Amino acid sequence: MTAKIIDGKAIAAELRARAAGEVARVRREHGLTPGLAVVLVGNDPASEVYVRSKHKQTQDAGMASFEHKLPADVPQAELLALIDRLNRDRNVHGILVQLPLPKSLHTETIINAIDPAKDVDGLHPHNAGRLAGGFAALAPCTPLGCIILSKSVHASLEGMNAIVIGRSNLVGRPLLQLLLNENATVTIAHSRSRDLPALTARADLVYAAVGKPEMVRGDWIKPGATVIDVGINRIPAADGKTRLVGDVAFAEASQIAGAITPVPGGVGQMTVACLLVNTLRAACAIAGVPKPAV
Numbered sequence: 001m002t003a004k005i006i007d008g009k010a011i012a013a014e015l016r017a018r019a020a021g022e023v024a025r026v027r028r029e030h031g032l033t034p035g036l037a038v039v040l041v042g043n044d045p046a047s048e049v050y051v052r053s054k055h056k057q058t059q060d061a062g063m064a065s066f067e068h069k070l071p072a073d074v075p076q077a078e079l080l081a082l083i084d085r086l087n088r089d090r091n092v093h094g095i096l097v098q099l100p101l102p103k104s105l106h107t108e109t110i111i112n113a114i115d116p117a118k119d120v121d122g123l124h125p126h127n128a129g130r131l132a133g134g135f136a137a138l139a140p141c142t143p144l145g146c147i148i149l150s151k152s153v154h155a156s157l158e159g160m161n162a163i164v165i166g167r168s169n170l171v172g173r174p175l176l177q178l179l180l181n182e183n184a185t186v187t188i189a190h191s192r193s194r195d196l197p198a199l200t201a202r203a204d205l206v207y208a209a210v211g212k213p214e215m216v217r218g219d220w221i222k223p224g225a226t227v228i229d230v231g232i233n234r235i236p237a238a239d240g241k242t243r244l245v246g247d248v249a250f251a252e253a254s255q256i257a258g259a260i261t262p263v264p265g266g267v268g269q270m271t272v273a274c275l276l277v278n279t280l281r282a283a284c285a286i287a288g289v290p291k292p293a294v
């Protein structure tokens with residue numbers, strides 16, 4: 001059997017188009033232009049690529065995009081002062097500080113300084129706590145994308161056995177909460193879990209978010225399962241360049257799974273699309289206009 005390839009690129013394009021439609025509507029009906037501020041500290045090449053893509057897609061959706069680039073050695077007080085200005089800026093509805101930050105900065109202090117109403121990354125403890133409590137919250141974009149991709153295969157995730165491999169604040173933990181909200185039965189596994197292949201073999205839904213190239217093997221997968229690969233790993237290729245691979249051994253797993261996301265072209269595309277949706281939702285909530293239909 002060969003798995004259906006989940007087309008993250010097409011699903012993300014459709015979501016961006018729906019977000020753009022709603023952006024146009026709130027501007028027309030309420031005079032509101034959602035605005036996203038992205039803060040990049042230092043010049044990590046991968047982060048620069050992400051930030052450029054966020055900037056372009058935000059503008060393409062009809063929203064305002066504000067880019068702030070700071071040198072790697074920026075004093076923490078200066079970054080906190082910028083966040084304070086963005087918190088008070090009425091044209092900014094979403095604030096994203098690109099991670100990882102240089103080691104000289106204390107990530108937790110920086111995240112905690114963001115107004116929770118503008119925390120479109122869903123990383124502030126206010127939002128993480130609300131999500132864990134089952135309350136309405138801004139949720140992190142990558143796990144939101146994972147849920148949308150899963151629901152492109154299964155109309156409902158209710159009662160399904162899911163395994164989330166990885167427990168990061170950005171993906172694993174919030175994904176656990178979103179899956180619970182969908183009434184899935186969730187196992188969360190990590191580097192200390194015993195017998196990961198056996199745990200994975202029970203799962204109808206497999207989410208790999210560990211950052212280890214091709215760690216999840218084909219023979220771990222239950223036949224017909226849906227596999228969502230969050231990994232983006234650059235590994236050396238034969239021609240001396242690098243190539244992108246996920247956390248799942250795609251060639252093997254696609255022979256066993258019922259549906260699987262490719263890398264690239266799977267989850268990666270969804271993250272920015274969900275960021276646009278979060279920014280639109282945050283803008284409507286801050287401006288006191290009805291929730292958007294996306």
Ligand code: GUN
Binds near residue numbers: 096098121141170271
């Ligand atoms: N770095 C990689 N992914 C993300 C993300 O979703 N948000 C932020 N802030 N940084 C990231």
